[in-house]
Amino acid sequence: MDAKALFSLSYGLYIISTNHDGKASGCVINTLHQVTSSPTQVSIAVNKDNYTQSQIEQSGKFEAMILTQDVDMDVIGTFGFHSSKNMNKFETLPHELDEYGIPYLTQHVASRLLCRVVLAMDIGTHMLFIAEVEDAQVLSSEEVMTYAYYHQVKNGLTPKNASTFQETNNEVKRGWRCTICGYIYEGDPLPSDFICPICKADASAFEKL
Ligand code: FE
Numbered sequence: 716m717d718a719k720a721l722f723s724l725s726y727g728l729y730i731i732s733t734n735h736d737g738k739a740s741g742c743v744i745n746t747l748h749q750v751t752s753s754p755t756q757v758s759i760a761v762n763k764d765n766y767t768q769s770q771i772e773q774s775g776k777f778e779a780m781i782l783t784q785d786v787d788m789d790v791i792g793t794f795g796f797h798s799s800k801n802m803n804k805f806e807t808l809p810h811e812l813d814e815y816g817i818p819y820l821t822q823h824v825a826s827r828l829l830c831r832v833v834l835a836m837d838i839g840t841h842m843l844f845i846a847e848v849e850d851a852q853v854l855s856s857e858e859v860m861t862y863a864y865y866h867q868v869k870n871g872l873t874p875k876n877a878s879t880f881q882e883t884n885n886e887v888k889r890g891w892r893c894t895i896c897g898y899i900y901e902g903d904p905l906p907s908d909f910i911c912p913i914c915k916a917d918a919s920a921f922e923k924l
Pocket of ligand 1: 893
């Protein structure tokens with residue numbers, strides 16, 4: 716099997732969030748799809764190692780934010796490479812709460828969908844949720860982010876927990892690699908005061924390639 720064949724698939728980039736027992740959580744996914752129009756249903760696949768996955772399983776509801784191209788890589792870093800178990804990812808970012816108290820970002824989001832889980836299926840590493848869209852709102856007319864744009868223009872990385880992760884996703888270059896998020900600093904030496912632009916780890920978290 717040529718695993719590169721899967722690279723031909725196209726995806727968007729999304730943040731999903733939920734609120735369970737008063738605790739907010741959220742993470743980045745690239746696996747949101749509309750699966751039916753009547754009723755309006757979507758599917759998402761979320762890694763079972765993600766804290767947000769178990770929180771959605773328990774709350775039965777989530778917000779899905781469709782990101783735009785100008786989203787800060789900081790936001791991707793926070794939601795894609797840290798766990799909500801230890802932090803409130805929304806705290807320092809512009810957000811609002813929906814009718815269930817689920818936070819959603821209000822900047823660099825094309826639209827948001829409030830979804831109610833109708834089916835959860837264990838598919839191994841990931842949980843597949845089918846959900847009915849209860850409410851939806853357009854927030855911006857900015858261009859939406861595609862996964863290709865994230866990789867090619869924003870130089871973004873694929874976290875190990877992503878449905879589409881392959882070792883070859885993150886092409887090995889020369890330089891220094893952040894052991895937290897995989898960001899690669901192309902150059903040598905690594906400045907001693909360097910801070911990872913994605914996950915904010917300091918120079919000690921970097922390993923030489
Ligand atoms: Fe990093």
